Amino acid sequence: MTSDVQYRRFLFTRRGFEVRRGHNRWSTTDQRYWQKGRASRKDRSDPIVLLLSATFVLSVGMLVFLWPSSPISALSGRSSTGDGGFSCQVASITDGDTLRCTDGTRVRLHAVAAREKDESCSPGHPCPASSGAAATAKLSELAGGQSLQCRQTGSSYGRVTAICDNAAGVEINCAMVESGVALVWPKFNRQQPICS
Template sequence: MAVFLAWWWPSAKPLQAFDQNGDRFFCQVASVTDGDTLRCADGTRVRLHAVAARESDEGCSPGHPCPSASGAAATAALRELAGGQGLQCMRTGTSYNRVTAICSNEAGVEINCAMVQSGNAVIWERYNSERPICQR
């Protein structure tokens, strides 16, 4: 396994050294649920922090921001950014039995921000004001 260092990790440590009980954790992506949710190989469900994408059924939940991109396009974009990769993630909280997090892929791309920049998701201002994404 290659060693990847995320921009927020202060010292050179291999992926296995991530503290699974702290704010920072490693996620080997097993599947992508939709444009803002994925599942890690260890079973952890991760909801991308401060990002809103359409649901798989193409709808948007009441009170949630609703991007113009389709749910299928958002899911495909997240698969391209994260599918099968090892992600470096920073926990920001929880939402419906999922960990909310800001994650970077193996190329060092913050996937939360990349989803917004691609037009497949929008920033959810309510959560972005608490801990902003796209800070590099």
């Protein structure tokens, strides 16, 4: 079953320095101890395992302590203006309440509810009478190709939610609601009011 060398190592680790040469008989206690797997453990730790473990612990420690304090702005590359504010050069308009910046950041207008592109309204969301196409056209008019100054209010489905002003100083969120193509979403407006 096991080699004589393994058995000697087992006896060495089990009984101190007592190594019996030529002893090929196993006691019942020795057999049970060996079968539990305790005798197969190494006497000393493997240096490669220790090195990899130390490297992993060090990497996790550096990641925790050196991670940026504002992960969204640090990862997206947006230029921050302080106080949760950032600049967004509008690359495209997704629908009546979402746009994309040139750096790839997707911005959802805070507390604004507009119809989707397919003219639907999600259950539980405010549903304006105006069409999704009209809301998209109005957002394109207010923000398309412009540089916006936005104040982040949170995040939603991988998008930054924000209140944004265009170059003329018009608050986009409020202008969308006042134009009638979108509605105020009361649940989020209570957290951070628009049109203030």
